[in-house]
Amino acid sequence: MEELRKVYRTGSSFAKTMEIRAIDGIDLDIAKGEVLGLLGESGSGKTTLGKILAGIEKPSAGKVLLFGEDAEKFLKKSRKKVQMIFQNPDTSLNPRMSVGETLKEALQAGGREGSTQEIKELLEMVGLEVKYMGYYPSQLSGGQKQRVAIARALSVKPDLIIGDEIVSALDATVKVQILSLMQELQREFGFTLLFISHDLPITRAVSNRIAVMYLGKIVEILSPEELMDNPMHPYTRHLLSSLPSIYLKGISLDGKRLRLKEIQGPTKGCKLQRVCPFATKRCSEEEPPMVKNGKDHFVFCHLYSKN
Numbered sequence: 001m002e003e004l005r006k007v008y009r010t011g012s013s014f015a016k017t018m019e020i021r022a023i024d025g026i027d028l029d030i031a032k033g034e035v036l037g038l039l040g041e042s043g044s045g046k047t048t049l050g051k052i053l054a055g056i057e058k059p060s061a062g063k064v065l066l067f068g069e070d071a072e073k074f075l076k077k078s079r080k081k082v083q084m085i086f087q088n089p090d091t092s093l094n095p096r097m098s099v100g101e102t103l104k105e106a107l108q109a110g111g112r113e114g115s116t117q118e119i120k121e122l123l124e125m126v127g128l129e130v131k132y133m134g135y136y137p138s139q140l141s142g143g144q145k146q147r148v149a150i151a152r153a154l155s156v157k158p159d160l161i162i163g164d165e166i167v168s169a170l171d172a173t174v175k176v177q178i179l180s181l182m183q184e185l186q187r188e189f190g191f192t193l194l195f196i197s198h199d200l201p202i203t204r205a206v207s208n209r210i211a212v213m214y215l216g217k218i219v220e221i222l223s224p225e226e227l228m229d230n231p232m233h234p235y236t237r238h239l240l241s242s243l244p245s246i247y248l249k250g251i252s253l254d255g256k257r258l259r260l261k262e263i264q265g266p267t268k269g270c271k272l273q274r275v276c277p278f279a280t281k282r283c284s285e286e287e288p289p290m291v292k293n294g295k296d297h298f299v300f301c302h303l304y305s306k307n
């Protein structure tokens with residue numbers, strides 16, 4: 001991704017139009033076969049970024065690269081190779097189609113036969129018994145529905161799966177089951193997974209690399225280990241500081257808390273300049289630079305600027 005942007009315009013011709021800069025300048029490369037966690041609070045633009053990658057939304061500016069190729073071109077020839085799974089399977093599964101019919105349709109859309117054997121194999125992959133083939137979504141639990149949504153995504157042998165809060169609506173034990181299923185499948189089939197979540201411990205547990213987002217910007221990219229041992233950006237530290245103390249290893253905001261109320265940050269300089277206890281004049285004037293700290297750790301903040 002290079003300088004990716006997405007602006008939503010809201011309001012009618014009578015009301016004042018409001019521009020929401022959901023994605024406000026993002027550069028991010030997603031490597032083949034990795035699990036990249038996209039972590040951020042509500043409204044940070046995670047879903048928008050996922051939808052752009054899946055070709056559901058068009059960016060307003062900038063460029064997305066999928067596996068080194070222009071995303072629009074990539075999606076034109078192999079749209080099915082990028083699959084998005086959403087938080088709520090009720091809205092993504094057709095209530096009038098049985099599990100078997102849903103999977104048959106997906107297999108056929110991916111150029112396969114859609115035979116009973118293929119459907120059985122998919123069900124087995126996601127840990128559902130064959131009997132569920134004849135069930136309708138209303139007869140399934142939340143976890144079972146999410147398994148069907150995962151099977152549907154797998155039916156086309158995707159290169160990239162975008163999982164948008166896929167366990168957020170599930171009970172704790174079911175959450176764990178679906179997460180380990182997703183991890184097993186990723187290891188077995190080697191697809192790239194963009195794991196979108198607002199839940200820090202879960203993101204840390206499943207990802208190889210984590211990108212932290214705030215108001216349309218990536219503020220830090222780091223490994224799960226660095227997230228715990230060496231979080232650098234004030235926003236990442238803020239996210240950690242709201243967790244139980246077992247997660248806190250010498251993390252301090254000097255007793256100051258961030259007051260995050262804005263849905264739209266300033267247009268110039270750092271998005272956090274009005275709420276960050278460390279902000280200086282420079283933060284309102286200049287875009288935070290990307291500072292590299294070790295091999296795979298990047299932080300976008302003036303605090304760490306060398307000049």
Ligand SMILES: Nc1ncnc2c1ncn2[C@@H]1O[C@H](COP(=O)(O)OP(=O)(O)OP(=O)(O)O)[C@@H](O)[C@H]1O
Nearest residue numbers: 008010020022041042043044045046047048049263
């Ligand atoms: N279709 C749309 N029209 C107008 N504004 C939108 C639209 N979709 C998203 N937005 C706005 O863009 C911003 C980013 O939204 P997005 O859904 O990408 O965030 P998110 O990080 O996925 O949040 P959440 O955790 O709540 O799902 C928000 O301010 C949201 O209100």
Ligand code: SF4
Nearest residue numbers: 270273276283301302
């Ligand atoms: S750039 Fe400035 S305002 Fe932004 S997080 Fe860093 S110190 Fe705070």
Ligand SMILES: [Mg+2]
Nearest residue numbers: 046047048164
């Ligand atoms: Mg979202």
